[in-house]
Amino acid sequence: MVSPVSAPKKTFAERWTYLRPYLWEHRVPIFWGWIFVVVSTALDQVSPWMVKVILDSLQSGSAMPKIMQCLAVIVAVTLVSAILLFYQRLWVIQASRQMEYSLRKDLFAGLMVQPKAFFDRQTVGDLMSRSTNDLDRIRDMIGPVVLHLARMGCLLIFTAVCIFLLHPKLLLTGLLPSLVMPIAANIFLKKMYAHFGGIQKNLSALNAYVQDTLSGMQVVKGFGRSQPFEEKFRGASEELRKSSLRVALFNASIWPAIGVLGVIGVAFSAWYGGRMVIQNQITLGTLSAAILYLLRLQFPLIGLGWVASMVQRANVSIDRLIHLKDSFLAPVHRASPPPSSTSTTPEFESLSVRSLGFSYDGKTPVLDGISFSLERGGSLGIVGPTGCGKTTLLHLLCGLYPPPPHSLNLNGRERADVSDEDWRQHFSYAPQDGFLFSTTIRENILFGGDEKPPMTVEQVADWAGLSRDLPQFPNGYESMLGEKGINLSGGQRQRVGLSRALLSPAPVLCLDDTLSALDAETEEVVLENLRRLFRQRCLIIAAHRYSAVMHCDRILYLDRGRIVEQGTHEELLRLNGAYAAVWEKQRLSESLETV
Template identity: 30%
Template sequence: MSSERLLFDFVRSKWRQFAFAIALIATANIVQSYYPKLLGSFTDQLQRAELTPPVIVDYSLMLLGIGVTFALFGGVGQYIIMRIGRYFEFVTRKKLFDHFTQLSESFYSQHGVGKLLSYVMNDVTSIRESISLGINQTTNAVMLIAAAVTMMAISAIPLYLIAVCIAPLLIIPFVVVKLGPVIRMRSLSVQESLGKMTESAEEQFAGIRVTKKFAVEPIMIRRFGESVDRIRDNQLRLVRVSSLFQAIIPFLGALSLVVTIAYGGYLTIENRITLGNFVALTLYIRMMVNPLQQIGNVINTVLRSRASLERINDLLARPADIAEDEGAKPVNLDRSGIRVSGLSFAYPDAAKDALHGIDLTIEPGKTLGIIGKTGSGKTTLAKLLLRIYDPPAGAIRIGGVDIREMTLESLRTQIAYVPQEGFLFSTTIRDNIAFYRRDSSLGEVERAAKQAQIYASIIAFPDQFETMLGERGVTLSGGQRQRTSLARGLIKNSPILILDDSVSAVDAVTEKAIIETIRAERRNKTTILIAHRISALQHADEIIVMDEGRIVQRGTHQQLLAQPGIYAVLHAIQEEGSHYAEGIRTPGSGS
């Protein structure tokens, strides 16, 4: 995909509107080109003493007509093109966001939010300017220059004089060839540094509370200042070459005007051209200087926008890491069992497998508990079930169907996944809980909140379920955010529920109430509980213990306690910690 493809496809889709706008601007400039010719004729008649009041009125009305026509046609044409440019901004940002939703988690782990915002804000704006400014000024400049040269040729001005006067302007193409690539590369550096600065700013804002708690504001200011300094340096490098480019064109225009006055004035004195032709020639050459400067602006803008075009096209050309196979079909996962066979998986660029040789079966309506140390592969297994990452073909089947043969929508809409750190949006608590089921009634939202043991906390707020949350749910405590996220998963009422350490931030009493509610509500539905605390999953029909990406133990709670291994060790440690905590809460207990 060429760097200009995005822009070309858009312009082609709007070619009728562009053509109409260009015709209006062209007409305006053709009419404007009569201005010097009229003044030349007026000068000749003035010199011959042929002017009378009616003739002066005629000239005045013609000049007024030129001004009104130019303003009306040119203004409408420019408005249309500016409007199209804004529409490009609108559709391209929507296209980018749609593409972002199709990219996998691995993409976002490699690209910060600030960099992605740079695509949406800086790059799209740069391209939009090349459309609006580029087409407006290019049409203005080309038509005015063409009309000026034509009018000079038909005004009895010698062609050799025209050629001599515009000769300095012919140097401009060589300037473009020489400086153009330099401007484009330096523009690319500016856009990349802007993305890094935006990324740094987003990170600093998100972590401002940590910064204040550790009193490291000077360090953060210096770190952000470094990214700003890089932008300054790159922009100054761009400004130097852009300024040189912008200065050369007016200089060449001024040089043409000097040649016109010197040589044209000499020919006028020698009576080889009329005074009126000399006036017209001077005005035409002067009229051409501004369009040439506009061409310089356009070239400068287009060269800068090409860097943005390349960045956006590269992004849009990036295929989704997780794509539906041809022939993928929607499936119904209700009352479907899960079978994992010989599953091994490694993250991109990882030195070793995150999972190795995983075999397990979850019967429909049963509960599986998963426990293990941090980094043992528990969350990786959950993400593979959702195809956040792609498992090997045939390694995971639900209801006997390979999940790679299912449509992503049917798979993910029928699995409710609640992570340890659930993301909450800056909207009401009700909207956050009803995130998937937007048509949920208040009663359904309240029921899910009660199941997640967050209802009492919500109704304690003045606005209850209409309470607006701050960014990422900052209004709530850690435990409240976790239970609100849990309510969002429970209201989905999916055939399969995965809780990935989703009650780790609540106390033991609340955890027990949540687990008992889930057991009662999901008696005939498949549930996967991932936890570090044994108390959260000891009721499961089967528990697997993971270590180093492998299943090292499996069985019920009682079976695992009866055999030596990680599970029994974890149970002993957690029981000892529980007794210690109970002793702290109950002074004099003897603990």
């Protein structure tokens, strides 16, 4: 399995292209949030200036009313700034949540239209990790992180302007040590990207492992193999712990050092400014205001470390999502718009398969030169040894994998000329071990579809032979199923899957060994129902037990992906080949069972 657990690093432009539509969608609250950042940061610069005015007034012996006025200004701007701070947070955080919602919605919608071949190459744990953790990180960056960064940028500019207005030399001494920061940050950010890439990769691997193990818990317990699984889990957790610790150590040692640079700037200014006060070049008020401005930069400067690490985390996550999006497969064809749910039952006249070949990996052929055709009211049986390609053929017919050009034709239209949705409307598929959801039996049969009399849940369950088992369920069709229908027998699971397929109005029903867990008598009753129901439609049955296909109009015997024998049941028996040999064995073992 090829899982895109780690993703190649993307450029800023690629990340911007990915996020731009979402940022644009929420531009109004983001714009106002940022405007408020600018205004509130500008207002924050007023207080130190007022301190300068107060100190200068005290030194020149001015009257108390001026000092009181300054104090009133300080209180007023602080209040207004606090209100703006509230709104800027509210709007930007809300916008980031909305963006997260839009990103997640689009990601899920993208996954939903992916063909089966895409999911063959992914692990559920990794996809889960991308649709939760990675999106959380992007949201954090667009919300609090960018807010902090914007505030920091405004603060730096406004502080620089204010100190420059106080005295240009104070600006130089105060901010000089901070000038090395961009160089240092550039080196550290590169390292940090690698560290966070490691964390996300290990987290995805751990998620995939936990998901796999919990899904297969029945097998794990059945074989009494908890111990090796626990050890493997410990190994994966250990990897995650190590990579997280590496980042923690990096953060703990580097970023406080950057904060120290700011303090050196303050000390340098105090020393240099003190000398200027002694030489009467500036007032004590001017020096005090400059020191206040520089001290106000300290907390945001230390917070830059947090900002940098959050940005790098988010960058890794954006890269992973872009990589996932890039690995999406194109649908087989989307020529026409998807049919609406109110569309009428699709018509079926004929299905023609011509020299169909297929390979999962592009190297090993799984199907080769398959040709047959089916008319309305016809039935087809597919048999052959295990691994001969029965399921693959059904998957291709149902549109789950893209077939080679000109190999499939439905109602006279080539596969490439029919949209995926339209094609799939013609087929319902009942797999050998259909996936059941942990909801009621009724919901599992309905599967989001509608009941249209006479096609009710009760009726299709009756045709599928499920109703006879109903007394075993405490609440009938409303009985809740455990995860993957754990509280049903294999045969019951198959019949819930068959009922689901029967409820669909699709004209072609494909059964993939769906009746294998039924006893011979129930199988015969269900098959009789199906033959009656599909008299005007079409039935394709892949099976190991030949009793399921013997009444079909035509039977294909596959071996290693090729049709080696075909005909009616009688014709194949007369041929006396592979089909006849297996039939004879099955007949013998059945008669031995009845004895």
